[in-house]
Amino acid sequence: MSKRPKPYAISVAPMMDWTDRHFRYFLRLITKRTLLYTEMVTTGAILRGDKHRHLAFHQTESPIALQLGGDHPEHLSECARIGEEYGYSEINLNVGCPSDKVQEGNFGACLMGTPERVAECVAAMDSATRIPITVKCRIGIPGKDRLEDLSDFIRIVSDAGAKRITVHARIAILEGLSPAQNRTVPPLRYEDVYEIKRSYPDLLIELNGGIKTLDSASDHLSRVDGVMIGRAAYENPFLFANADRIFFGETDSPKTRREVFDSMAEYVTKRTEEGEKPSRILRHLLGAFHEVRGARLYRRLLTEKMHRNPEPRLLQDALRFIPSEYLDQRLEKEISRIGSVL
Incomplete structure (x- = not known):
């Protein structure tokens, strides 16, 4: 049972230690329509920890997606079901984080090496919920960094039920770079993401990586369905003051x-x-x-x-x-x- 997610022209990326419920509340005072994400929450934190502390949010934060980290289909499906009960708009699977800690848990960007495993996880979450399941990934990892590899990954994962895929247009270097360096050192390959959209016109393809202004986002939107902004959103939250008018047709003036x-x-x-x-x-x-x-x-x-x-x-x-x-x-x-x- 596949559920197509709503199209959002603009979203704010999930960022560890940053996009918690307090920052999301702050952003909602600036933009009402932009899609927001939680920080990545691991399946272990939900199933064995204080799930309310990790999952509770203010109703005004919606629309909001819960990003999960994990590689076990049953665990992910249970966490997706719990996330739906909490009222999240959609569930997103992290297949892009390159940190050593995440790799030790065998999830995040290293999962791009096993697209069939990602497909199993997506299918399990999709069958357990009535809300959309989406995926956030990198453009590739070492050894699987060709456009053909990315295209195969997109095909396999979308066939399993992911109808929006957010692609960070850099490969993830799994050894030798910190997560911060992985956001800046690998070169951006926007053209590869554009080609994915051309190859999969029925999928919602969202572009992430290096986008710092709404003007830049608007330029990309002529080639993809959505744009995700990360660090720039945290460094300059009032960047989004006009997002509702530009991207969602709202007519109300922004707040001071x-x-x-x-x-x-x-x-x-x-x-x-x-x-x-x-x-x-x-x-x-x-x-x-x-x-x-x-x-x-x-x-x-x-x-x-x-x-x-x-x-x-x-x-x-x-x-x-x-x-x-x-x-x-x-x-x-x-x-x-x-x-x-x-």
């Missing part, structure tokens, strides 16, 4: 930065009263004013005080260093040439 931060201040207060550590939320806001006058003082105040049982007004106090004209600026720009892309 002050409006977003007023909502975040309320969120910090509420979650702190519920027992959350303020630093776990505020750490996601440190880079919100990249290269803006006063940003260094804003970051310093938050950094110095957010670990010390801070006062409820800490965030507002830090915002005093940011110019009012910047905080109150309506995050709009003229939208052009977008009709030809969508």
Whole structure:
């Protein structure tokens, strides 16, 4: 039973230690329609750990995909079923992470060497749920880095039930590079991803890797179905202020930065009263004013005080260093040439 996922022109990549529920809540104040992902959650963490801590999310975070890490079909199918019960929009299988720890568990990018195993996992998850199963992979791994290898992988995995496949347009080097280096050192091969879309026109193909602006995303969307933005989303979350209007046809004006931060201040207060550590939320806001006058003082105040049982007004106090004209600026720009892309 295959379920075709909804098409999303733009999404924010799953990023370990970054795309937790607090950062996703923050992003939802900026963009309502962009597809968000959890951090990768391993099957062991769900089946043997505190699954509520790993899976709970605020209803306003939807649409949201749960990304799973694992290589055991039965374990993945059970976790996919649990994820559906929690209300996730879709389940995504990680076949792209190159870290040593992930390789020791025999999942992530190393699974690209065994597409039949990935297919077994996808089929098991697909049969256990009523929501779409998707896959995020690399363009290849050493020894299986030709376009033909990628095409075979896509064919086998899609036949098993994955109808959206996100391709990070770099190969994953499994030895000798750190995960951070794997995001920058291997060269980008966008043309290979474009060719995959041409070869599999009925599949939803999403492009990931090296995309830092909405203009760049729009350019890629003339060749693929979706674009996933990673580090740039964390480093500059207000990048997405116009995403709903550009990619989803929304007509409402974006919020000002002050409006977003007023909502975040309320969120910090509420979650702190519920027992959350303020630093776990505020750490996601440190880079919100990249290269803006006063940003260094804003970051310093938050950094110095957010670990010390801070006062409820800490965030507002830090915002005093940011110019009012910047905080109150309506995050709009003229939208052009977008009709030809969508």
